Amino acid sequence: MNALGRHILAEIYGCDAAILNNRNLIEKIMVESALEAGAEVREVAFHKFSPQGVSGVVVISESHLAIHTWPELGYAAVDVFTCGEKVNPWDACNYLTERFKAKHMTATEVKRGVFEEPVKVANL
Amino acid sequence: MNALGRHILAEIYGCDAAILNNRNLIEKIMVESALEAGAEVREVAFHKFSPQGVSGVVVISESHLAIHTWPELGYAAVDVFTCGEKVNPWDACNYLTERFKAKHMTATEVKRGVFEEPVKVANL
Numbered sequence: 001m002n003a004l005g006r007h008i009l010a011e012i013y014g015c016d017a018a019i020l021n022n023r024n025l026i027e028k029i030m031v032e033s034a035l036e037a038g039a040e041v042r043e044v045a046f047h048k049f050s051p052q053g054v055s056g057v058v059v060i061s062e063s064h065l066a067i068h069t070w071p072e073l074g075y076a077a078v079d080v081f082t083c084g085e086k087v088n089p090w091d092a093c094n095y096l097t098e099r100f101k102a103k104h105m106t107a108t109e110v111k112r113g114v115f116e117e118p119v120k121v122a123n124l
Numbered sequence: 125m126n127a128l129g130r131h132i133l134a135e136i137y138g139c140d141a142a143i144l145n146n147r148n149l150i151e152k153i154m155v156e157s158a159l160e161a162g163a164e165v166r167e168v169a170f171h172k173f174s175p176q177g178v179s180g181v182v183v184i185s186e187s188h189l190a191i192h193t194w195p196e197l198g199y200a201a202v203d204v205f206t207c208g209e210k211v212n213p214w215d216a217c218n219y220l221t222e223r224f225k226a227k228h229m230t231a232t233e234v235k236r237g238v239f240e241e242p243v244k245v246a247n248l
């Protein structure tokens with residue numbers, strides 16, 4: 001099985017509400033987490049919602065990191081999609097969990113762009 | 125089970141290579157797909173890679189849409205994350221599949237931000 005990328009969906013609970021509601025800080029931590037994973041940052045786009053919550057994305061050479069926060073629930077939905085062997089998406093997830101002072105993190109890794117090898121038929 | 129959001133991971137194969145390599149067109153189609161789903165667009169960030177491929181994200185009030193394309197493989201990795209009842213992420217996926225002239229699309233929906241109801245203990 002050949003996969004082009006690894007996509008981690010992380011559920012981060014019990015986070016510091018003030019951090020989750022701070023747009024500039026979330027952007028800074030997300031960019032840092034990308035660098036922590038060994039990625040190269042290309043574009044960023046973040047948005048602060050009223051009355052609360054932040055959404056944002058970091059486009060990296062190796063794909064992207066995205067976040068949506070619910071400060072009132074202490075919850076952040078994060079996904080980290082990386083391609084190639086040089087970056088480790090789990091490093092980004094672990095960094096975010098630590099910086100958000102989270103109590104719990106659960107995550108699932110999904111393989112993306114799976115191209116099966118053609119079936120080999122023996123010459124009988 | 126109460127979920128805050130729905131996150132669709134779509135594998136889109138057999139797409140038109142010229143479309144997948146056109147940054148401006150990909151951005152236009154992605155924004156249109158967000159509107160098709162009933163979403164409100166907040167921010168966009170797209171990047172063209174050399175020699176080929178486009179990555180980009182549309183931040184919407186209801187979360188985000190992201191794409192990474194491999195024109196040489198006719199493949200696009202898309203994810204659409206939406207919150208609330210007013211938007212249907214599948215409308216965006218179906219729109220993209222059609223506009224990319226894709227031969228195949230497979231997708232998985234993941235519930236995000238699942239908060240179980242507290243366990244009720246009977247007063248015995």
